[in-house]
Amino acid sequence: MQQNLNAKNKDFFADVYEVVKMIPVGRVTSYGAIANYLGAKQGARMVGWAMNASHSMPDIPAHRVVNRKGILTGKHHFEEPNQMQRQLENEGIVVIENQIQNFEKVYWNPAVELGLP
DSSP: OHHHHHHHHHHHHHHHHHHHHTSOTTOBEEHHHHHHHTTOTTOHHHHHHHHHHTTTOTTSOGGGEEOTTSBOTTGGGSSSTTHHHHHHHHTTOOEETTEETTHHHHBOOHHHHTOOO
C-alpha cells in the first residue's frame, strides 16, 4: 500500500511540475489553482509539498507559485530569504511585504489558460 501511495505522489508531483513549467514569465498562479486543474480540488497542500521538493530542479519556476491571496508563503523554502521575491521582481512583478501587488493582473489560472484536461 505504501509503495502505491509513493508512486501516486511521484506521478502527482510530475504533473504539478508540468503545469508549473507552463506558467509564463511575469505571471503567477496558486497552489489551489494547480490542484484544481489536476483534478485534486482539495490538493493545494500536496502541490505545496511538490513545490518544496522542486528546489533542486532548476527547470521548475517554483517562485511563480504563491498562495491564493498572492502571498509568498513558500519563500522560506528558497536558498536565500529574499530569493523568491527577487526572482519575481526580475520578471516585472511588484512585491511589497511578501504580497504580490496587482495580483489579479498577473494571476495565471491554468484551468482558464489551458482548459481543464
